[in-house]
Amino acid sequence: GENVEQHPSTLSVQEGDSAVIKCTYSDSASNYFPWYKQELGKGPQLIIDIRSNVGEKKDQRIAVTLNKTAKHFSLHITETQPEDSAVYFCAARNTDKLIFGTGTRLQVFP
Amino acid sequence: NAGVTQTPKFQVLKTGQSMTLQCAQDMNHEYMSWYRQDPGMGLRLIHYSVGAGITDQGEVPNGYNVSRSTTEDFPLRLLSAAPSQTSVYFCASSYSTPGSQETQYFGPGTRLLVL
Numbered sequence: 001g002e003n004v005e006q007h008p009s010t011l012s013v014q015e016g017d018s019a020v021i022k023c024t025y026s027d028s029a030s031n032y033f034p035w036y037k038q039e040l041g042k043g044p045q046l047i048i049d050i051r052s053n054v055g056e057k058k059d060q061r062i063a064v065t066l067n068k069t070a071k072h073f074s075l076h077i078t079e080t081q082p083e084d085s086a087v088y089f090c091a092a093r094n095t096d097k098l099i100f101g102t103g104t105r106l107q108v109f110p
Numbered sequence: 111n112a113g114v115t116q117t118p119k120f121q122v123l124k125t126g127q128s129m130t131l132q133c134a135q136d137m138n139h140e141y142m143s144w145y146r147q148d149p150g151m152g153l154r155l156i157h158y159s160v161g162a163g164i165t166d167q168g169e170v171p172n173g174y175n176v177s178r179s180t181t182e183d184f185p186l187r188l189l190s191a192a193p194s195q196t197s198v199y200f201c202a203s204s205y206s207t208p209g210s211q212e213t214q215y216f217g218p219g220t221r222l223l224v225l
Contacts, residue, residue: 001169006152009150034214041219042219043200043216043217043218043219044112044153044200044216045216046214076117076181091153093207096158097168097169098143098214099155099169100145100152100153100154101152102150102151102152
């Protein structure tokens with residue numbers, strides 16, 4: 001089955017700096033890769049996703065890149081703000097299932 | 111719309127007790143799923159359903175049962191709770207399977223402690 005690895009597990013950045021979170025997946029048949037943000041005490045919320053026929057997608061300060069050959073995808077947050085502090089999860093779709101990475105705790109210091 | 115609702119918010123059980131975690135959505139979503147979240151392990155899929163009357167196993171189904179008699183409800187049953195089932199449980203739903211054009215919405219979670 002699919003296996004998703006996510007790095008780093010924690011990330012601290014200064015406000016205004018960029019943050020990058022990386023994930024790798026094992027099943028070359030996976031074709032959908034969402035990113036979720038989870039704030040304390042809440043359920044995860046989708047922030048951006050990318051499909052296997054696209055190499056990059058951007059939404060304001062957030063971008064995701066996908067390298068199908070290497071089977072890895074990354075989340076890029078530019079001009080980070082304190083409200084970006086949260087746990088971020090990547091995921092990969094395998095048939096009817098979403099398989100999640102282990103999460104990255106991002107802290108943005110003012 | 112209330113979105114995805116889960117009850118209870120918090121529950122303490124003794125080993126061997128049974129209980130049902132409730133999940134409901136009012137968005138007419140066909141696809142519903144249950145995840146558990148443990149420190150350092152991310153979200154792991156327990157069971158999922160692609161529509162009323164249809165359920166299937168996820169990554170970690172042992173010790174849990176589900177049923178889907180209506181589109182709106184997808185309860186998760188623990189028949190004999192074990193300390194290893196201490197976790198935060200999330201229910202999620204979407205119009206169709208993840209990877210279609212539809213966003214998967216998560217509920218607020220149920221925190222379960224098994225003593």
